[in-house]
Amino acid sequence: AQSVTQLGSHVSVSEGALVLLRCNYSSSVPPYLFWYVQYPNQGLQLLLKYTTGATLVKGINGFEAEFKKSETSFHLTKPSAHMSDAAEYFCAVSGGGGSNYKLTFGKGTLLTVNP
């Protein structure tokens, strides 16, 4: 079975500061990893994804994430936070086997950006 753990249900940063949202996963097969963003009362939007190949993945809005197999991590970073980054962020994993048709989501991290 797959699982995702997002450390910190709420992260608060100042505008211009580094954003770091943590995600650890467990998977018995090579994982496909995703970060989604959700703004209030909206659906989820894909920020970036890791499938195969380069372990540093760049996404939209200046975000990037690095797949570290040895640490089973896929942390999301952005060098300089902007007020518009305030939202909830979800890490997710998918893979083969019985759960092939599903995404397993973390519980989400709410990002607050202070002026």
Add this chain to the structure above:
Amino acid sequence: SQTIHQWPATLVQPVGSPLSLECTVEGTSNPNLYWYRQAAGRGLQLLFYSVGIGQISSEVPQNLSASRPQDRQFILSSKKLLLSDSGFYLCAWSVIRFRTSGNNEQFFGPGTRLTVL
């Protein structure tokens, strides 16, 4: 390009009333379709998914049901709503085709906010 629609956007219903939420996808064929619920502070809960017309998999026993009458239409229903059915309902689609492929990137609709009073 592909688009996904959900309606209504918001809904306020009394306890015990029926429910029907609709989701349609355009621009793709034979998508996998999903219903999720977000209750306050509880993350995303997968309710149902469908890999084809008439094929519904239920993830949790509950007061809800799902149907897929057409290839790109997915409906979430209830005969009698409970207070606990309140939440934000999201429909999503993906195109994962083979059981050995794990790239299940999903695309989400705008959601329906359901309040049961």
